[in-house]
Amino acid sequence: MAYVTGTALLAAFVVGCSADTGTGGSAADSKSGTETVAAAAPGKYRTLPEPCRAVESSTLKDLLPGAAELTEDQQRKVYEGTATVTYDTDRRVGCRWKSEDSSSSHSLFIDFERVVSYDPAVSDDDRAREVYTKKETAAGLSSPSATPDATESAESTGGGEDKGEKKQTPPADSGEASGDTSGDASESTSHALAGPTPEGKSSDDENTDDGAGTPDENLQPRILDDLGDSAFLDDLLTRAGSTAQHRTVKVVFRTSNVIVTVEYTEQPAVSTAVPDSKELQEKAQALARKLVDEFTE
Template sequence: MAYVPGVALLAALAVGCSAGSDGGATDADSKPGGPTVTTAPPGKYRTLPAPCRAVPGSTLKDLLPGVAELPRQQQEKALRGSPTITYDTDRKVGCSWKADAPDSTRNLSIDFERVVSYDPLVSDDDRARALYLKKEDAAELPGSSTPGSGPEKDAPTSTGGGEKDQEKEKETGKPGDGTGPADPSPSASGSAGTSASGSVGPSSGTPGTPGGSGGEDLRPRVVSGLGDAAFLDDLLTRAGSTAQHRTVSVVFRTSNVIVTVRYGEQPALVTKVPDSKELQDKAQALARKLAEVISE
């Protein structure tokens, strides 16, 4: 009983202190002119689509002509695709397909990456933008040699070209930077390709020159009207005496998601060069469909 008054006194003092301080640390924050901490907003997307189901079967049959010739069971297996092995399907997923036809082998892969910023002062969108620009810089697009000069920085696209650009493609599989002198011959535009011997020869639309049969610029470039920013890369490679392989990549960003489409072809004949225009058109069409899938 002797301790009861002391307990009561301590309780009263505690109540009085709480009432007087009104939250202690929060009081300092609520004073006029106190520091205000603003947390960056999260990204628009919190999930990713199922990659192997993101491409309709009819589209896959168009992109992989050899699939239509397979028996039904094998066809269904080929259309299912192979999911990319990843340790965090909430952040990164992908799928790939391959089909052999009598005249060529086609391969396709798609990747979705959801970017999350762990810095409270940097938004998911800003982090995704920085990551996208690194990918664009690594592609070394013509007219985008300056670091950070991507579509989100209003970088101009290149329209030059000529023999110097063709020589660069012949040596590296990458197109030139548009600084070479233009070929005055009307037939040179959009008609140069790399032959089996490595020399420049006739072909249907290759990215070493300003355009294909329709006058389009087929070189790697910034792509407009796709997501928040996009670019296309076109690489022609060859190992030893094997047929040449062309891979067209379309990379685009929409909010905090970065999507990569890779579409390639290797002809059966070593003398044939894969058609840039066909691969580019189909890769871009698929990228636009995937942009719609993400927005659904």
């Protein structure tokens, strides 16, 4: 009859337990070896500047000439600006200024939007690039640096329009108005640099390189190559009925995960006058360059 000692039984039990433990360890190793997607890098900027303090007083005096005719207290109120309504100042802030004089009124609007991606596989910068591309496409412009996915996303949301049918739109992802440029149904907005002047000429005659009536292509809506990571300029002439018209120059740029919008508007008191595109564009771009410096410091 076979006889097994207690020592032998104990050894067999230990061997069996060791074998089970090894099997369990392999299963755990198998699970830990499952491929995981690394979280995308967060955006460079975690906060936003205070918008109503982002523009120097000397710049405001240049952009809002009508304020010079006001009393000191009235000037202070104009230059303080009015903050736009926002529900998260870490995500979006803005400010508006406006002044009037006997010949015209000027208004300025700036908007800072910090884009955050809630998809761990998509970085804040990539998401900001998509949001910016939608704005660029809505203006009827396209950037060579735009990614195919971003362009496709913009087109799928109805952002892509033919250059002859561009529309004025408020900033993306916001229900807030984009400034004093939005009007009622009676308004007609054009991106063309045309309009009547007191002498009966078109504004195309004003915006020329050689004075021969050839439109200056340098003043047309366009991509800006030397402002932030991506940028564009739009020029809109809006007519409200037959008596009033105003021109708004919009500069939009992206730096990392922040998108900045500058809108500068002039409305002459005389209905037949047309605001000068060149002057408005130069001033709007100069301000945009000062703002981008705030983010790069």
